Amino acid sequence: MFRKIMILVDEHPQSQTAIAQGVEVARTHGAHVVFLHLPPAYAFPMADMPGGGMAAFAAQSAEEFEQQTQATAADLLQSAEAEARSAGVASVGAIGPGDASVDYVVEALTNRGCDLVVVASSGSNAVVRLLTGDIIPGLISRSPVPVLICPLPT
Template identity: 30%
Template sequence: MFKHILVPTDGSALSQAALEKAVLFAKESGARISFFCAAQAATMYDGLGGIFSAQTPATLRDIANDISQEILAAAEKQAQMHGVSCTTLSQIAEQPYAAIIEAATLHGCDLIFMASHGRRGLDALLLGSETQKVLTHSTIPVLVCR
């Protein structure tokens, strides 16, 4: 059925639970996994107040990249424990949902397996949902784990 699964992860507890289910799903179906971490790019005004230097964007990118690599290393270890073939991918993106869809398409994935943070009401309206955006815009099947 599915041969190559993209599993976006942000390192959160919900994302970790979905990742574990994705690994078991891949093992049972004989699929391989590409773990993907899309760190959201900081803009000039994100949490910086009045303090800003020319090095700040590069420093923030380096920190986001380091965190992404830690998250992906843990995901890779999980897959290896279950004998599931995997690769890891990361990207700094202004719109993580678009990066998830792009990664799935670019790497030939036939399923996106991701967590839903379950935001409702005002939180969902204000914060949005990367999962909802992936569901809305993806032409690749999406399996949402709650």
């Protein structure tokens, strides 16, 4: 039924649940997996200064941030690909841009020919997910393929 499955991967522990369940679905269906990591966008830090003025300070430069996020992404994707390999599932990893949105994921699903997307749920309610920028509400309403939402095991 499924031939190519996209699994969204991040550094949160619940992502491991999505990886495990997505790889199992792929193994069962003989599907290939595309692991997609969406790194956070760089945010230039601002702080209040004495006297009521705002001043910018760089806790981490954009270059340092980019190096760190690329290293984190590489580690996460290598780990996910190793799990797929141990299950006998062919996979590839990809890194999206730091400002990726639901639009980017929908486009990636279409461009890569995926017929299922697997994403982890933090377990928070829909209002919290909307307020925190969680991608799940947008995927549910805009994905061209089925969305498998994996909650944390209880």
